[in-house]
Amino acid sequence: MAKMKAKALPTQAEDFSAWYNDIVYRADLVDLGPVRGTMIIKPYGYSLWENIQKNLDAMFKATGHENLYFPMLIPMSFFQKEAQHVEGFAPELAVVTHAGGKELEEPLAIRPTSETIIGEAYSRWVQSYRDLPLLYNQWVNVMRWELRTRPFLRTTEFLWQEGHTAHATAEEALAETRQMLDIYATFAEEFGAVPVIKGEKTEGERFAGALMTLTIEAMMRDGKALQSGTSHYMGENFARAFDITFNDVNNEQAYAHTTSWGLSTRFIGAIIMTHGDDKGLIMPPKLAPYQVVVLPIYRANDEAAKAGVMAEVDALAAALREQGVRVKVDDREGLSPGRKFNEWEQKGVPLRLEVGPKDLEQGVAQLADRLTGAKEAVALGAVAERVPAALAAFHEALLERARAYRDEHTYDAASFDEFRERVEDGFVYAPHCGEPACEEAIQEETKATARCIPLEGPSAEGAVCIRCGRPSGYERKVVFAKAY
Ligand SMILES: [Zn+2]
Structure with missing residues (x-):
């Protein structure tokens, strides 16, 4: 990296993407791994991750969750059991076919996420309603074979936590899904000084196999959105695929309702791009390696x-x-x-x-x-x-600055032409019909995606879709933005 230091850091206004790609190395957060798309997280970057981990872990434990560890190798057959899940993840799977000098009888996937291997175990651990809920989390690495990678934002291997819970009723599982979203939002703001919008993903943006995906979305200093944490309600989908059944209070067989939720090293990308300026990074005091x-x-x-x-x-x-x-x-x-x-x-x-x-x-x-x-x-x-x-005042000022920036770059659009123009500069709240085809058309025409249907925000009652004019399919206006 010595060669890079001779040049000045590009300014954010001149080329935000170049600024990001330069500062992650200059600030000594990462180095490139030998395999394309992998990163070496250096001590300054890893210490930031440790502080994220420590504080988030405390919040998980305070709400009754325990940590455990599952193997990283998953039999390929497990992925075939949930149709949507395999469709969503198959293109990104890295698969081990040989080990010990021999071809394996069954290929093994390196975990891209662990719903399947955990689902199989839960089917053995759950017999009666008394065994529920299971409230577990693991801090692990995962692998998703990505073609276009950038440090922290998209890497073939990354670190994260994945929570996996099983419940006796839909109500309990939904409450868990919302609780974990609240924890992520609170963590992002109170520790990362990163203001977020809490919302639900549209059908097209949902996690593969989930009935509902909740998300926190943050605005970066180039006006783009970064999904910073997600919490999924699976309904009975994974329980049916993996046979997670139990005898309920009436001694009748029932399927468990499961959830999963995750926050990854991507959050480091959120910190860098929410706070950094032309001089470099600005660390939120509560997570800073050095304060x-x-x-x-x-x-x-x-x-x-x-x-x-x-x-x-x-x-x-x-x-x-x-x-x-x-x-x-x-x-x-x-x-x-x-x-x-x-x-x-x-x-x-x-x-x-x-x-x-x-x-x-x-x-x-x-x-x-x-x-x-x-x-x-x-x-x-x-x-x-x-x-x-x-330090306390610094945190408040940083959060306030990020909020002000987001508010200055958040718009309403009265027409699709206005939408098109505004979405180049930040978030746009607009009514949407909810049709996946219309959402895809918006993406094709503007590069913007539906980030979420916000849990709080302007009503879309009686409004018509910003693009096609059909009645709004949601109670609220949808947040659209270009995204990482
Ligand atoms: Zn529409």
């Missing part, structure tokens, strides 16, 4: 100044860590402070704390904010208290 970078500043070879500055830097770092703040002290020798500023700015560390001999004379450190560029002198004794407050 504060401390830069000791002294002239090279001034050993006395160095000793004084380093003593104070170490004390400040210790006091901050005691407050639970994730601190990085950049004490690398032989790099100018300017070079270090730029590097951490590019990596999007929310706060930078500078400590030099002049500051020490005045008993202060300089606290700089990555979002606004503002700098303030903070008394050394007050730093440990000031930083957590500054």
Whole structure:
């Protein structure tokens, strides 16, 4: 990547896509894997994922879910059992045909998602209504053979969590599906500072085999949508395919109702594209690998100044860590402070704390904010208290900024011509007839897709379809956008 650094980071306005493809490497989040479409997640990127994982996992456990682990190899025959599911996933399957130097009797798919292998196990684990609900989740890698790939957004192998639950009734399963959507939305906003629209997918955009797919959709800084988490209600589809039956309270055989829900390393793409600017990344404080970078500043070879500055830097770092703040002290020798500023700015560390001999004379450190560029002198004794407050304010400001950006790029359209124009610049709320063919035509003509039927939003009562003029098929206007 050394060659790339010689050139400037492209601005977002000039080429958003080039900006993204450049910053993921410059900020040292990833490197390319040797197999096309794979990525090596480097420590700075992996640490972000670990923070996503840790916080989301706590929310899953607080709502009664447990983690387990299923094998990554799935007998091919399992995929044949649910017709829509196999149709949806077959083109993306990577299949193992040989192992141990021999051709296998039955080819094995590398999991693209685990409904099938989990469905088979659940059929053995569930006998009676007393065995329900099953509320399980796994944190794993999955593989989907994609032709066009981009780090985090679309890779042949990615990391995610997949929750799989089984319930005695449709009501319970639907409540679970909605609960997990709420958890994703809360997580996105409260941890990622990523504002999202909660909604239901249209039939054409539904998960293969699901009766209902709920989604959270976020707007990137180029006006495009990124689906950031999904929660599916399968009804009895997978239970029928895998024979997940139980004796209900009346001792009658019934099929379980199942759900699945997932959030992946794509969410890192959402963070990058919701917050980043022309200088690089901006990390949401609650997920940032480092929340504060401390830069000791002294002239090279001034050993006395160095000793004084380093003593104070170490004390400040210790006091901050005691407050639970994730601190990085950049004490690398032989790099100018300017070079270090730029590097951490590019990596999007929310706060930078500078400590030099002049500051020490005045008993202060300089606290700089990555979002606004503002700098303030903070008394050394007050730093440990000031930083957590500054981080909390940073989160709010970041979320507010993202909301304002989304609102500025969200439109209503009175005609299909207006729709066509507006959808180039963001989200458009428009009534739609609900016909899959009409939805496909919109995609062909504008490249925009129905992101969701929002759970909250403008009513479409009495309205007619933006494209074909038939009566609206939904209660609300549909959110359309170009999407990743
Ligand atoms: Zn229509």
